[in-house]
Amino acid sequence: MLLLQIGDKVVYPMHGAGVISGIENCEVLGEGKSYYVLEMPLGNMKVMIPTDNADNVGLRDVIPQQKVDEVREVLEEEPEKPKGSWNKRFHANLDRMKSGDICDVAAVARNLILQDRRRHISSGERRLLDLAKQILVSELVYACDKTPKEVENWLTSVLSANAFAH
Incomplete structure (x- = not known):
């Protein structure tokens, strides 16, 4: 399982690369979940990815x-x-x-x-x-x-x- 920290640079397939700018807890349908907040430099977009689903969505490190x-x-x-x-x-x-x-x-x-x-x-x-x-x-x-x-x-x-x- 990926353990990411604020400042890590990662790639989200079909969206591109971004930086983990935060980890937020949100309540969705009465259930509390932790999310990585991914800031994408191109298109000025923010994406929230459940921390427990990062592996399933293919989140990975930027290539060396x-x-x-x-x-x-x-x-x-x-x-x-x-x-x-x-x-x-x-x-x-x-x-x-x-x-x-x-x-x-x-x-x-x-x-x-x-x-x-x-x-x-x-x-x-x-x-x-x-x-x-x-x-x-x-x-x-x-x-x-x-x-x-x-x-x-x-x-x-x-x-x-x-x-x-x-």
């Missing part, structure tokens, strides 16, 4: 700086060939992102960005791409100790240099 190279490698790899209808691809990508693994999120972002350059992606896939980029940027901000803009620029340059991008 050393794993950023692994993320770069995923971004530099050949994109997977799109298979099936956009709807099937959308659900396969969504499932991949729900895993909470930053390398899976990076692969989804890479595939959709490079696919969009060849032929435009659907509006549903565009929303998924935006979410994948937001999740990726939010975690890399903490892992690299950089601003969101610096991380976005890095992401753009790595994907622009992808040998399979053209």
Whole structure:
């Protein structure tokens, strides 16, 4: 079981990375529960996660700086060939992102960005791409100790240099 403290940087799958800003006790339906208050830097959002459910929702530590190279490698790899209808691809990508693994999120972002350059992606896939980029940027901000803009620029340059991008 995760024992988190105020100030810990964590990732909440499908939402991105944030900082535990507090631990609050709230009463819901007559039952007292303890919640982690997670402040998300992108979108200025606060999320409350029951402390006894943190493991079940996939809450995890931000990746260490050393794993950023692994993320770069995923971004530099050949994109997977799109298979099936956009709807099937959308659900396969969504499932991949729900895993909470930053390398899976990076692969989804890479595939959709490079696919969009060849032929435009659907509006549903565009929303998924935006979410994948937001999740990726939010975690890399903490892992690299950089601003969101610096991380976005890095992401753009790595994907622009992808040998399979053209």
